[in-house]
Structures are given as C-alpha cells and as structure tokens.
Amino acid sequence: MKRASKIYTALIMIFLFAPIAILLVFSFNRAKSLSVFSGFSLYWYRELFRDSETLKAVRNTLILAVSASLISTVMGTAAAVGINKLRNKFLRTALDSVTNIPMINPDIITGISLMLMFVFVGRLFGAATSLSFWTMLIAHITFCLPYVILQVLPKLQQMDKALPEAAMDLGCTPLRAFFKAELPEIMPGVVTGLIMAFTLSLDDFVISYFTAGNGFQTLPIRIYNMTKKTVTPKMYALATIIFFVILTLLLISNLSDDESVRKRREARANKKAAKEAVK
Amino acid sequence: MNKKTRSLIQRMTLTPYSIWAALFIVVPLIFVAYYAFTDNSFRFTFGNITRFFTATSQIDDGESVREVRTYLVIFMRSLKLAVISTFICLLMGYPLAYIMARAKARTQSILLTLIMIPMWMNFLIRTYAWMTILQDTGILNSFLSALHLGRIHIIGTESAVVIGMVYDYFPYMVLPIYSVMAKLDVRLLEAASDLGCPAVSVLRRVIWPLSLPGVLSGVTMVLIPSISTFYISQKLGNGKFFLIGDAIEGQYVANNLHFAAAIAFILMVILLACMALVQKLANRKIIVA
Numbered sequence: 001m002k003r004a005s006k007i008y009t010a011l012i013m014i015f016l017f018a019p020i021a022i023l024l025v026f027s028f029n030r031a032k033s034l035s036v037f038s039g040f041s042l043y044w045y046r047e048l049f050r051d052s053e054t055l056k057a058v059r060n061t062l063i064l065a066v067s068a069s070l071i072s073t074v075m076g077t078a079a080a081v082g083i084n085k086l087r088n089k090f091l092r093t094a095l096d097s098v099t100n101i102p103m104i105n106p107d108i109i110t111g112i113s114l115m116l117m118f119v120f121v122g123r124l125f126g127a128a129t130s131l132s133f134w135t136m137l138i139a140h141i142t143f144c145l146p147y148v149i150l151q152v153l154p155k156l157q158q159m160d161k162a163l164p165e166a167a168m169d170l171g172c173t174p175l176r177a178f179f180k181a182e183l184p185e186i187m188p189g190v191v192t193g194l195i196m197a198f199t200l201s202l203d204d205f206v207i208s209y210f211t212a213g214n215g216f217q218t219l220p221i222r223i224y225n226m227t228k229k230t231v232t233p234k235m236y237a238l239a240t241i242i243f244f245v246i247l248t249l250l251l252i253s254n255l256s257d258d259e260s261v262r263k264r265r266e267a268r269a270n271k272k273a274a275k276e277a278v279k
Numbered sequence: 280m281n282k283k284t285r286s287l288i289q290r291m292t293l294t295p296y297s298i299w300a301a302l303f304i305v306v307p308l309i310f311v312a313y314y315a316f317t318d319n320s321f322r323f324t325f326g327n328i329t330r331f332f333t334a335t336s337q338i339d340d341g342e343s344v345r346e347v348r349t350y351l352v353i354f355m356r357s358l359k360l361a362v363i364s365t366f367i368c369l370l371m372g373y374p375l376a377y378i379m380a381r382a383k384a385r386t387q388s389i390l391l392t393l394i395m396i397p398m399w400m401n402f403l404i405r406t407y408a409w410m411t412i413l414q415d416t417g418i419l420n421s422f423l424s425a426l427h428l429g430r431i432h433i434i435g436t437e438s439a440v441v442i443g444m445v446y447d448y449f450p451y452m453v454l455p456i457y458s459v460m461a462k463l464d465v466r467l468l469e470a471a472s473d474l475g476c477p478a479v480s481v482l483r484r485v486i487w488p489l490s491l492p493g494v495l496s497g498v499t500m501v502l503i504p505s506i507s508t509f510y511i512s513q514k515l516g517n518g519k520f521f522l523i524g525d526a527i528e529g530q531y532v533a534n535n536l537h538f539a540a541a542i543a544f545i546l547m548v549i550l551l552a553c554m555a556l557v558q559k560l561a562n563r564k565i566i567v568a
C-alpha cells in the first residue's frame with residue numbers, strides 16, 4: 001500500500017473504532033461522568049450483573065436467535081432445493097420476487113406489516129394482546145429466510161446435477177440421496193446461512209420492536225428501553241462485553257479459516273507428490 | 280429421476296416455504312394497504328392518505344410563524360438527510376474499497392474483519408456512543424476546549440443525525456463495492472494505462488463503470504435504512520425534528536395503526552418506484568458500457 005492509502009485507511013479506522021474505544025474506556029469509569037475519567041473501577045459491571053432484567057433479556061435473545069435460525073435454516077434449505085428444481089418459469093419468478101421483499105423493504109415496513117396482521121388476527125379471536133414470543137419468532141424466521149435461501153441457492157447451482165441422480169441410480173431413496181450426496185456439497189452455504197440468520201436475529205431491533213409483546217424482551221429492546229430514560233455507564237459495560245465476545249468469535253473463525261486453507265494446501269501438495277511417485 | 284419423484288420432492292420442499300412466504304410476507308403487505316385505506320371501524324376511506332399530503336402544522340422560526348405541510352416536510356427532510364448520508368458514505372467508502380481490493384490478500388482479510396466488527400455491535404449501542412461523544416458536555420467538546428478551540432453545539436442538529444447515519448451504515452457501502460472491485464480484472468487497468476490512458480481517466484472510464492453494480496447496491500443498502508430510521512433521529516436529533524420513521528413509530532405508539540399504515544404504505548410505494556427506476560437506468564447503462 002502506498003503512504004496516502006495507509007493514512008486514509010488509518011483515518012477511516014479511527015472513525016470506526018473511536019466510539020467503540022470510548023465505550024470501552026468509560027465502562028471502567030468510577031464516576032457516572034461520560035467525559036471525565038476519574039479512576040478505574042468495575043462498579044458498572046457489578047451493576048450490570050445485578051440487573052436481572054438485562055440478564056433475562058440476554059437469555060430471551062439467545063432462545064429466540066437459536067430457534068429462529070434453526071427453523072429458518074431447515075425451511076430455507078428445503079426451499080432452495082425446491083426452487084433450484086423448479087422448471088415453471090412463472091412460479092420461479094414469483095417466488096424469487098417474494099423472497100426479495102423482506103430484503104429490500106425497510107425493516108420498519110416489515111415490522112409494521114407483520115404487526116398489523118398479528119393485531120388484526122388477534123382481534124378476530126378476541127385476544128386483547130396478540131403480540132408475544134410466538135409473533136416475534138414468526139417475524140424473525142420470516143426475515144431470516146431470504147438470507148438462508150440466498151446462501152444455499154448458489155451452492156446448489158454450482159453442484160454437479162448428476163450427483164443426486166447417481167446416488168438414486170445406485171439405489172438411494174430420494175431422501176437418502178439428499179442427505180448422502182446433496183447436503184454435504186451444499187453444507188458451506190447452509191452453515192453460512194445459519195450463522196447469518198443467527199446474527200441477524202441476535203441484532204434485530206426494529207422488527208422486534210413492532211412485533212414484541214410486553215412479556216418478552218430481547219436485548220436490543222432492553223437497550224432501547226434503558227437508553228430511553230437515563231444515561232448509565234451500565235450500558236457501556238454491556239457493550240464492552242458484547243464487543244469482546246464478537247471479537248473472540250471473529251478471531252476463532254478467522255483462525256480456523258486459515259487452518260482449513262493450510263490443510264487444503266497440504267492435501268493438494270500431498271496428492272501431487274503421490275502422483276509424481278506413481279510416475 | 281422420474282417425473283413422479285421429482286414432483287413429489289418439489290412439493291415436499293417448496294410447500295412449507297411457499298405457504299410461509301404467502302402468509303408472512305405477502306399477506307402482511309396486503310394488511311398495510313388494507314389499514315391504510317380504512318378508518319378505525321374498517322370502513323373504506325382515502326382519509327389517511329389525504330391526511331399525509333394535506334395535514335398542516337405551524338413552524339415558529341423566531342421571526343415569523345409559517346404554516347407547512349407536516350408530513351411532506353418530514354418526508355423531504357428524511358430524503359435530504361438520507362441522500363446526504365449516502366453521498367458521504369460513498370465518498371468515504373469508494374476509495375477505501377479500492378485500496379482494500381488492491382491490497383495484499385492478508386491485509387484484505389484483516390481490513391474486512393475490521394470493517395465488520397462495528398457492524399456486529401448493535402446499532403442502538405453505536406448510536407448511543409455517538410450521543411455521548413457529541414453531547415455539549417461530551418468528549419468532543421472537552422477535547423476541543425482542552426485545545427482551546429472553543430465548543431461546538433452539534434447534538435440535536437441535522438449534522439449529528441447525518442454523522443450517526445454515516446457511522447451506522449458505512450460498512451454497507453464499503454462491502455458491496457469492495458466485493459465487485461476485488462473481482463475486477465487487473466489486466467483491464469493495465470491495458471488502459473499501457474494504451475496511454477492517464478490514471479484519472481482509468482478511474483473514470485474503466486474502474487468506475489465496472490464498479491457500478493457494487494455502487495448501486497451500496498447506495499440502496501445505505502439509503503433505505505437511513506431514510507426509514509427512527510432511533511438515530513431520536514437520540515442524535517434530540518427528538519427535535521421528526522423523520523419519516525419517527526412519524527410511523529409515533530403513530531404506532533399512539534395506537535393510530537391506520538395512519539401508521541398509510542405512512543408506511545406511501546413510503547413503500549415511493550421506495551419501490553425509485554428502485555424500479557434505478558434498476559432500469561442501471562440496466563441501460565451497463566448495456567451501453
């Protein structure tokens with residue numbers, strides 16, 4: 001990189017990380033001030049771990065993200081397989097456009113639209129409040145599905161079409177052929193889709209805000225409610241913990257990526273050596 | 280595979296998703312239209328839509344009191360701030376994407392991770408961090424006054440909202456442009472300069488047109504969330520001026536579901552029309568190029 005490029009990149013990184021650095025530093029502040037650092041303390045962390053509502057929100061968020069990402073991955077992978085086999089052009093275009101809707105619509109519209117339906121149907125059955133964990137789960141599955149399909153579909157298109165057919169010719173049932181021949185081929189896409197769905201669900205605020213019932217609070221909604229009233233460095237402690245969890249996960253995934261690349265390279269080298277030896 | 284098993288597989292795999300998509304993607308949008316065109320007792324009306332275009336309120340700008348169309352003003356303000364933010368993101372992000380795409384593979388993956396880390400922090404937290412930075416008693420002002428540069432009042436202004444939008448959505452601009460540029464054939468650039476094309480022209484006539492698909496998706500990915508946001512304007516604008524997202528959220532909180540639906544419906548129609556237009560222009564451009 002040239003000098004100017006380095007300086008430019010550094011400036012952007014400062015812009016990106018300065019706010020996060022400030023969060024980190026002030027989460028250890030002894031006083032409540034957010035501009036004067038008056039000494040190191042873990043006071044706000046203790047406060048955070050005493051806050052049972054926030055801890056409950058963390059648990060709720062994880063429950064929701066795990067169920068939404070698992071369900072949307074299973075349904076989305078199946079849908080991708082079906083869409084890939086679809087020969088009817090009209091149906092294909094229709095399904096593709098519908099799948100695109102949650103991705104191009106602003107979150108606020110997706111949220112409002114689902115909320116309106118839930119409220120209407122709830123009123124039809126005479127329920128006072130129809131918003132609950134279940135409406136939120138439906139909403140999360142709905143906005144995760146397109147991302148799963150988008151990850152799996154290209155992998156299916158790259159796959160050798162003869163693969164599942166060969167498996168069936170050799171006596172596999174269609175179901176067995178899928179699990180034995182097709183699924184291992186598209187697994188990278190399925191895993192990426194699952195991870196994407198999980199993080200999207202974990203991070204979502206806007207759609208959750210409109211579809212959440214009173215009884216079920218996720219972490220982003222809890223943060224929203226906390227920042228509505230007073231400014232408290234407890235939030236900073238929470239942000240710091242989230243930051244380090246993310247950092248660790250990213251580092252692990254990067255390292256394992258490097259590892260797998262190295263292994264593949266080694267395998268290729270070994271194969272080459274074997275070939276040479278045969279010659 | 281014989282026809283029978285193929286159609287069986289298709290039915291088994293596609294049916295759950297098709298039903299789900301119809302029930303939870305298509306039907307809810309129909310409900311938006313239904314609520315937008317009905318009143319509180321679900322009788323058909325254009326009232327909500329006309330209210331959006333005709334409702335007025337008074338603005339006191341110190342000298343005189345003016346009568347303005349409330350929601351049109353809000354919409355134009357949202358559009359203005361979103362366009363400014365998108366433009367700044369593009370201006371800042373395009374060179375970065377270019378630098379990244381030209382860097383060594385190792386550097387590329389490090390920079391990519393660095394750009395994605397803030398994205399993984401919840402946007403509420405990111406916005407909140409900026410609120411404490413930009414406050415009158417915040418870090419920025421204590422920093423400035425330590426340098427004897429005076430103080431600036433920025434929280435509660437449109438600039439603060441733009442800063443928040445740029446910060447929150449910046450990665451969405453860089454990533455698509457980067458992914459297009461990383462695939463760009465370097466030989467094309469070499470060929471252009473070998474044939475005597477000056478560096479600026481290589482950028483303008485080769486790199487820019489080829490990166491256009493990435494730019495377009497970056498622009499949509501920044502413009503759409505920033506035009507419809509409501510948290511950023513509440514926190515960084517001190518709730519002093521409303522954006523279209525605030526209007527929808529406000530009506531939702533006030534339980535005016537029909538009017539909230541009407542605003543959402545109008546926003547959706549405008550965005551879809553814009554996107555169709557952009558898509559059409561993009562297609563033509565790409566064919567010409």
